[in-house]
Amino acid sequence: MRWTLKPQPAHNKVKQLAEALSINEVIASLLVQRGVESFEQAKQFFRPSLSDLHDPFLMKDMDRAVRRIEQAIANNENILVFGDYDVDGTASVALVSSYLRSYYENVDTYIPDRYTEGYGVSFAGIDYAYDNGCSLIIALDCGIKSIDKVEYATAKGIDFIICDHHRPGDTLPLAVAVLDPKREDCTYPYDELCGCGIGFKLVQALAGRRGLAINDLIPYLDLVATAIAADIVPITGENRVLAKFGLEVINANPRPGIRALIRNIKKQELCINDVVFIIAPRINAAGRIRHGKYAVELLTEFNLEQAEECASQIELLNADRKGLDKQMTIEALRQIEERAETNCFTTVVYNENWHKGVLGIVASRLTETYYRPTLVFTKSGDRLAASARSVKDFDIYNALEACAEHLEQFGGHMYAAGLTLKEEQFPDFKARFEAVVAETIDPALLTPEISIDAEITFSQITPRFYRILKQFEPFGPGNMTPVFLSRNLKDTGFGKPIGADESHLRLFIKQQGTEGFPAIGFGLAAKKELACNGNAFDAVYSVDENVWNGQASLQLRLRDIRCED
Structure with a gap:
């Protein structure tokens, strides 16, 4: 994972907003990053109104x-x-x-x-x-x-x-x-x-x-x-x-x-x-x-x-979808491994028997695994149909447009698209798509990125801090859940893998001079030795709330951990 600290806003803007809203500078910095720089803009951000809708x-x-x-x-x-x-x-x-x-x-x-x-x-x-x-x-x-x-x-x-x-x-x-x-x-x-x-x-x-x-x-x-x-x-x-x-x-x-x-x-x-x-x-x-x-x-x-x-009835259809999704993903991963194509700039797989309705989901799974612009094809009548998924900051629609001579039709967005082509066009299209992506993608984009909003200490994480973060919701593209970096952390000795397949990691993390927080890292069990050997580490995380027996407490949702630089 690439850890990228976002450019930090000008301190004078942050300080002015913090004073205007009576908030700390970490929160003010998060707001400025989102284009909120004045009291009126903050009011509109925290208190959206239907009157804000355009004519x-x-x-x-x-x-x-x-x-x-x-x-x-x-x-x-x-x-x-x-x-x-x-x-x-x-x-x-x-x-x-x-x-x-x-x-x-x-x-x-x-x-x-x-x-x-x-x-x-x-x-x-x-x-x-x-x-x-x-x-x-x-x-x-x-x-x-x-x-x-x-x-x-x-x-x-x-x-x-x-x-x-x-x-x-x-x-x-x-x-x-x-x-x-x-x-x-x-x-x-x-x-x-x-x-x-x-x-x-x-x-x-x-x-x-x-x-x-x-x-x-x-x-x-x-x-x-x-x-x-x-x-x-x-x-x-x-x-x-x-x-x-x-x-x-x-x-x-x-x-x-x-x-x-x-x-x-x-x-x-x-x-x-x-x-x-x-x-x-x-x-x-x-x-x-x-x-x-x-x-x-x-x-x-x-x-x-x-x-x-x-x-x-739809719940039954969703259960069928899950089964198809799982089986097709297994088959697609096997196809990639057998062809030894993991060093390519793209992932393109095809099976004439795959279910057309699940192509997009499988493409997303493959993108998560190999982190490449991905196409999953199946037979559709006398044509081949595919769903496309991309990696962050790479426009797959533009890449497909550069391959238009090999396509019957295509449409979509920067990160997701659909396309059809004649079966005889498939080899030439696949080669052209790989060439276009290889020529245009920044190689750094082929490593997943964690975008970090701010570096903070545990002492800055308070109930009030979390209550204000909650008011940033709803989260999504353009207003993602804030992600923080903290350094020189240690597990208190209770860290362990959890979950039915023990693929998740549960820790209790302290930073010098603080009481610390429980933390959960989904899919991070492989980091156990790094986090639980008594040595210091750095972590990127979001602040979350855990409710147990009616009692709410703060916890950290870990995104990644690594040895201290």
């Missing part, structure tokens, strides 16, 4: 989208709400369709089949709209590159409104409206919304025209927060506001579908990480193993008993 009509084409939907309702047209099969897509469809249905009946939904239609807008979906008399399709979390699909729909007399957050190509589809803050000609103040976030802005605009206030839309924010967490978008700006209030809904009064998913979770308050690791995988399991429409049914079901039945 949705600042988004390019929003007025056109709203007018077309209002026209459809006035003319009693059938509307089809279309979305991708992942969490962001299904949550988007659930959000927009349930809002429209609250005052208009002729609304249908459509999620493409991952296996027969693939990602994004599909010809089959447009045919479904035509066969069912739909004259308007609202596409969510997809469509920004669907130029041919929109032309096909137009020829059938169907209009399109596209709500997407992916990077556009050189040409935009000729839709009635294209809502995407990443459009070069869009001056919307915040361009990091997920697909569901853009769907919410559309709903916000529609609701405003009907005289509704932003508070009337709070019940929909559990969906938005779930999509924000699952899509790993920055928890900054509007996303931070939407995530914070969405988490409040999830914890206080979630929709029946989400309530059913978390009914067995024995935790007083769920955080963003719980959404990422508990709620999101279950919603995703529907599209991965069977069909994304089951996720939409769950998220739009308002009868709790029916929602619990849907959730039980």
Whole structure:
């Protein structure tokens, strides 16, 4: 692991903010690192408000989208709400369709089949709209590159409104409206919304025209927060506001579908990480193993008993997903080892029998193991399909763009993407992808990095210090959990591996002149000899809270330890 101490802010800025807020300079430094430099900015950071949300009509084409939907309702047209099969897509469809249905009946939904239609807008979906008399399709979390699909729909007399957050190509589809803050000609103040976030802005605009206030839309924010967490978008700006209030809904009064998913979770308050690791995988399991429409049914079901039945079925699908994930990861790791490709700049594996729905998860597992830009391929009809995952600070989308001559189609983000190609293109693509990454990646990026916010002593870790850190939540990209470095530490002699497979490390760490703290290092059991031999060591960690028998106490969540420099 590379330990990298972030550049420390100018001391005069830190000191001024510490005095203005009556906080210590460590906390003030963390705030300045996050762009918070004044009392007013701190107030907005610690006390986000729905009034901080931007006017949705600042988004390019929003007025056109709203007018077309209002026209459809006035003319009693059938509307089809279309979305991708992942969490962001299904949550988007659930959000927009349930809002429209609250005052208009002729609304249908459509999620493409991952296996027969693939990602994004599909010809089959447009045919479904035509066969069912739909004259308007609202596409969510997809469509920004669907130029041919929109032309096909137009020829059938169907209009399109596209709500997407992916990077556009050189040409935009000729839709009635294209809502995407990443459009070069869009001056919307915040361009990091997920697909569901853009769907919410559309709903916000529609609701405003009907005289509704932003508070009337709070019940929909559990969906938005779930999509924000699952899509790993920055928890900054509007996303931070939407995530914070969405988490409040999830914890206080979630929709029946989400309530059913978390009914067995024995935790007083769920955080963003719980959404990422508990709620999101279950919603995703529907599209991965069977069909994304089951996720939409769950998220739009308002009868709790029916929602619990849907959730039980999805729990079974998630169990199947876990089994596939485990087996495919074992097979992929074996393939890499047998081919002796661990010295490559990339990891590319292929098995025609692998389940398409789990490729992304396996790609993430391989990235964790070998820390290389990773592609996992399987057979999909007469094509090969893959999920791509990257390492920190390397743009895998740009790398794929440089290989476009070998691809049928691709799309995604800096760190995750999907692609398809002809089987005969695979060898040339694999060689080209390896060459592009080898030429463009900084070799240092092939070693995992721990980014450290500040070096502190144990004496600075107090209950008040932790209470203020808690107010930095919700955490996520752009506002990660603060990570600290402390030096010259020693275990008190009680350190030991723990867990069913003894892969975790439990320590009680002291620093000279302090009482010390319990510490847990998940996956760090291999560091036992280093930490428990009586010698001093350095550690990077976050400050956490452990609740046992109703009593809360501070503990350290270890990220890594090493011998003192």
